[in-house]
Structures are given as C-alpha cells and as structure tokens.
Amino acid sequence: MAATRQTVAQTLEEVIAWRPVLAPVLRSFEPLFSAQEELVGVLAENLKEQAAALPQGQTDRMDQGVSLLAGATFAGFSPAVRTSAEKLLPLLSRMDAVVPHKDALADFFLKSDDTVAQHVEELVAAVASGNKKAIEGLAEKIEVDPLVLHFAAGFVISPVLHALTSLVASSGDEAPWEAGDVWRQGYCPMCGALPTMGWMDKPAIDDKNAFLAGGGGKKHLHCGTCGADWKFRRGACPACGEEGSGVMELLRESGTAAHGERLDWCTKCKSYCPAVDLREREFIPNLDALALGMMHLDMVAARRKLKPVKPSFWNMF
Ligand SMILES: [Zn+2]
Ligand SMILES: [Zn+2]
Structure with a gap:
C-alpha cells in the first residue's frame, strides 16, 4: 500500500490548516505552483527526444561528481520554454514587481525567431547551471532588469527541467544516479x-x-x-x-x-x-x-x- 502523493494544492491546503497565518502568501502562489505542476506532464511529452540525447549510463562521470546536465547545450528546448511561458507569464505578470517588465518578458519568451530561440537556450543552460553572471549578461542583451529575468526565468524554466528529470528518472528501473x-x-x-x-x-x-x-x-x-x-x-x-x-x-x-x-x-x-x-x-x-x-x-x-x-x-x- 503506497502512501498517497499530494498535489501542490493539497500540500498547501494541509499547511494552511496547520499554519493559518501563512494562508495569504501560500494562496497567492498556489495558482503559479499548480500551473507549474500541470506543465511538467505536458512538457514531458515534448521533450522525449531531448531526454534520450542526454549522456546517460555514464557511471564514471557520476562517480567523479559530474552532473548529468553539465555542459548540455539545450538545443531544441525553446519550444518547451515557450509552452511554459505561455502558461506562467500571465500569472507572473500579476505581481507588482513584474508588472513594469511584462512586455519585455513577453517579447523575449513568446517570440519564436532564431535569435530569441538561441538566447532562450542560453538562458536554460544558465538557470540549470545556476550561472548568475550568464543570466545578467543575457538580461543586458535583451534589455530586461536582471533581477526580474532571474526571478521569471526560475519559474518558467523549472517545469521544463522537472519534465526532463521525470523522463530521465523513469527511463529505467531506477534513476541513473541511484x-x-x-x-x-x-x-x-x-x-x-x-x-x-x-x-x-x-x-x-x-x-x-x-x-x-x-x-x-x-x-x-x-x-x-x-x-x-x-x-x-x-x-x-x-x-x-x-x-x-x-x-x-x-x-x-x-x-x-x-x-x-x-x-x-x-x-x-x-x-x-x-x-x-x-x-x-x-x-x-x-x-x-x-x-x-x-x-x-x-x-x-x-x-x-x-x-x-x-x-x-x-x-x-
Ligand atoms: Zn556545512
Ligand atoms: Zn537539479
């Protein structure tokens, strides 16, 4: 008998029942976190090819502490990022801090030309590797406030990476790192x-x-x-x-x-x-x-x- 896994909404409702003082802040983020959760399943369908191309089963790399995505180029990831942005940007754009930047963010995340696609793939690599400098450099190029890009990119790219991880982790009996x-x-x-x-x-x-x-x-x-x-x-x-x-x-x-x-x-x-x-x-x-x-x-x-x-x-x- 496996224990039931809670959704984002169920998890937050349980926390609110225990700590009602957190209700306002948790309820304000619940739509965003739930939308991310829904996206993971959708995006996993679109990333099968990209997941299969990752360097899996290289135990010597893992033994030396090299993460699976180290050095990945994320080529072909921009459509998945766009799908995520289409759903999450409207929710993010309700936040006071994001409102003044919402057009610039939409320009960047929702366009589908080649230059943008390349920048988006650079951004995925920067978020995945936690490279703050690369995010700031990119923010300058596309003329978005670096803090806002960092914040928004964290939300938009997270479901893409979660989808990729779910594909890799479920590709065998156990995750490659287990x-x-x-x-x-x-x-x-x-x-x-x-x-x-x-x-x-x-x-x-x-x-x-x-x-x-x-x-x-x-x-x-x-x-x-x-x-x-x-x-x-x-x-x-x-x-x-x-x-x-x-x-x-x-x-x-x-x-x-x-x-x-x-x-x-x-x-x-x-x-x-x-x-x-x-x-x-x-x-x-x-x-x-x-x-x-x-x-x-x-x-x-x-x-x-x-x-x-x-x-x-x-x-x-
Ligand atoms: Zn320590
Ligand atoms: Zn990770």
Whole structure:
C-alpha cells in the first residue's frame, strides 16, 4: 500500500490548516505552483527526444561528481520554454514587481525567431547551471532588469527541467544516479544545483507480500530547480561536505506539532536545508510546495544567522 502523493494544492491546503497565518502568501502562489505542476506532464511529452540525447549510463562521470546536465547545450528546448511561458507569464505578470517588465518578458519568451530561440537556450543552460553572471549578461542583451529575468526565468524554466528529470528518472528501473549508489555529492546529480529540501523516507512495504521491506528513515535530498531526488548521508552537510558526529544539527519549532518538519543545519558552515521526515506524515507532500510552506522555519533560521543551502525567492532576507 503506497502512501498517497499530494498535489501542490493539497500540500498547501494541509499547511494552511496547520499554519493559518501563512494562508495569504501560500494562496497567492498556489495558482503559479499548480500551473507549474500541470506543465511538467505536458512538457514531458515534448521533450522525449531531448531526454534520450542526454549522456546517460555514464557511471564514471557520476562517480567523479559530474552532473548529468553539465555542459548540455539545450538545443531544441525553446519550444518547451515557450509552452511554459505561455502558461506562467500571465500569472507572473500579476505581481507588482513584474508588472513594469511584462512586455519585455513577453517579447523575449513568446517570440519564436532564431535569435530569441538561441538566447532562450542560453538562458536554460544558465538557470540549470545556476550561472548568475550568464543570466545578467543575457538580461543586458535583451534589455530586461536582471533581477526580474532571474526571478521569471526560475519559474518558467523549472517545469521544463522537472519534465526532463521525470523522463530521465523513469527511463529505467531506477534513476541513473541511484544505480549502484554511484552519486555521493550534496549537489544535484541531474542539474548540479544545491538541494532545496531534505526528506526521510517512509518504511517500504512490499506490495505483493505485505512484508515490511525496509524500516524507512533513509535521507534523501530534493532539487527544486529540476525536481531530482537522491540519497545522501545523514551526518554530512550538502553545502560544505563536512561529515561526522556533531556536524549536522536539527532545529524544530517548539510547542507545536512539527509534522516531521525541521531544519538540518551545519555547525561548520552555518547553512541549513529544510527537511521533512515522511514517517511522521500520512501523505507524501509535493516537496516544492512544502519548501514554500516551511517559510516560518526560514525566518527562524534567519534570526539565528543561518543561510539557506539554496536560496529561494522567499528566503533571501
Ligand atoms: Zn537539479
Ligand atoms: Zn556545512
């Protein structure tokens, strides 16, 4: 009996039931996050060829810590980005900060000439590799405010990368980075970004025999940029790589039911990653939505002068 996976909307509604104070901000982002979720399935249909062309099954590359998308050109990705932009730009353009730039963004993302297509592919590569300089350079070329391009591109390109990851992860019995536990890094085996969430798995139950196949509690990391999940050592820091007893500490909210939510923070480099222990939850939340729904802990971390392992738009204080 597999635990039910929640949609973005279900995840956020559950968080709102527990923390009504977050309702206004979570409800304002729900349409955008839900639209991204819907896009992943649509885009996966359009990216099969591109996914098949990626360097898969190269265990020596993975063994050396080279992410699957490292050096990818993203040729042929611009139609998928346009599909994503058509759905997301109208939602993004409702935000006050984006309103003055909405025409420039539409000009860039929705046109289909060759120059734009090339720039869009450069932008996908820049977002996938977290190359801020490349995003700023491109912003100058297309005359859009660099911060706005960075913000909008994060939203528009994320479903494209999530679709690609879902194709790669489901191409075999297990994801290429799970085979033989070849991936040992704290950054993403698919795109190379640092993780936005950690999670401890539920006990595994063998469907056919109803035997408990594993006790659960294994640690995984989740990439908000491309959606990949990978196993990681419990006592190690994904940001600085320090490992051992006393390196990682847990921070939980006191006085309320925590629902398995906490921050894992590193005593050496003072960075933190939100995490959820699924053994303490009935359903499996959408991790990208839950990361937003755990912003109350981001605020606790900021007060303690801790830095997110991977900054998101809501925790860049
Ligand atoms: Zn990733
Ligand atoms: Zn660290």
